[in-house]
Amino acid sequence: MTRLLAALLIWFSLPADAARAEDSRLKVATTFTIIADMARNVAGDLAVVESITRPGADIHNYQPTPRDLVRATGADLILANGLNLELWFQQFLDKLGDVPTAVVSEGIAPIAISGGDYDGKPNPHGWMALDSALIYVDNIAAALAAADPANAAAYRANAEDYKARISATIAPLREAARTLPEPRRWLVTSEGAFSYLARDFGLNELFLWPINADAQGTPQQVRHVIDTIRVTGAPAVFSESTVSDRPARRIAAETGARYGGTLYVDSLSDAGGPVPTYLDLLRVTSATIVEELKDD
The missing domain is CATH 3.40.50.1980 (Nitrogenase molybdenum iron protein domain)
Structure with a gap:
């Protein structure tokens, strides 16, 4: 100090x-x-x-x-x-x-x-x-x-x-999320960083750890999410850009859910990256979620 x-x-x-x-x-x-x-x-x-x-x-x-x-x-x-x-x-x-x-x-x-x-x-x-x-x-x-x-x-x-x-x-992406079939309205992520988006989009939220400052990807966390996906049939698992995607990929492999890709939440990218602005971050994250939760 x-x-x-x-x-x-x-x-x-x-x-x-x-x-x-x-x-x-x-x-x-x-x-x-x-x-x-x-x-x-x-x-x-x-x-x-x-x-x-x-x-x-x-x-x-x-x-x-x-x-x-x-x-x-x-x-x-x-x-x-x-x-x-x-x-x-x-x-x-x-x-x-x-x-x-x-x-x-x-x-x-x-x-x-x-x-x-x-x-x-x-x-x-x-x-x-x-x-x-x-x-x-x-x-x-x-x-x-x-x-x-x-x-x-x-x-x-x-x-x-x-x-x-x-x-x-x-707004159009939110409307698309709200009209998803009920069994597909599951947002499964590494961090519980999407509670406000889930509430706004009418989605059920499931995550490995509540916040990045907590323990990340413990066996107990992984088992809880695997068991819940097997019960609910949640179609996809996502991870965030600032953490390892390994726990989410493991869960997808063990449950048969898709690995839905990367979501952005805590930081913008640099100018040459995928989310250089806040509007890009909201758009890319929301569109990725909606696309991956739609019917196959």
């Missing part, structure tokens, strides 16, 4: 990036890439938005570095997910000083985690459903407007446009 704080002091004492120092726009830091992309869509050219964590990072087990926190130096506003997602980051964010922070999940109906060390605590993956995504966007617009009142109308207009694009992309 002492070495890290010393390193932070060194980083913070360095001259700021010249381009950033001359930029008078609102400076916004977010705790991870998904919120950063949402904020960029709402802010447009009116703010500079930086994600503290990088593309591809597992946000549950992430260990921040001095360089990560330097990206938040001088921020006018920090956007956080809340729902206990950033507990590992709070002590470091406190070192940035008195920076206004907005929790973008405020107002969604939380779903409790079932099982594991976090049993009963709110599932933090609220961004993974259409209904709650629109709440996130509204909260981001309100936070930007409060930090930069002169551009409040532009932030609200951008937010309405962005919400319309999200709805136009995801």
Whole structure:
């Protein structure tokens, strides 16, 4: 801890990036890439938005570095997910000083985690459903407007446009999921990160471990999912991009279910990857689920 704080002091004492120092726009830091992309869509050219964590990072087990926190130096506003997602980051964010922070999940109906060390605590993956995504966007617009009142109308207009694009992309996929035959409405994944999507799409949820910070792929977890699939006939098993797919593939092989492929939930990819934006992440994940759960 002492070495890290010393390193932070060194980083913070360095001259700021010249381009950033001359930029008078609102400076916004977010705790991870998904919120950063949402904020960029709402802010447009009116703010500079930086994600503290990088593309591809597992946000549950992430260990921040001095360089990560330097990206938040001088921020006018920090956007956080809340729902206990950033507990590992709070002590470091406190070192940035008195920076206004907005929790973008405020107002969604939380779903409790079932099982594991976090049993009963709110599932933090609220961004993974259409209904709650629109709440996130509204909260981001309100936070930007409060930090930069002169551009409040532009932030609200951008937010309405962005919400319309999200709805136009995801609403048809949600409707397709809701019309699946009842026996095929099973979403089986490695992490229990899709509770909000499952609720929104009318799917039953089954997972190996509740959250990535818990034990992953234990024999007991694997056996429980295998036994449940044999009873329910769930047609496919998925895994997430930030964890090993081996447990999910083993379950598919032992039950006769298909391995449905990779879902994206905790992080965007880099610009050349399959989900460089939040809308891509929602679209690719939702479309993969619907396609794999349809009748053969």
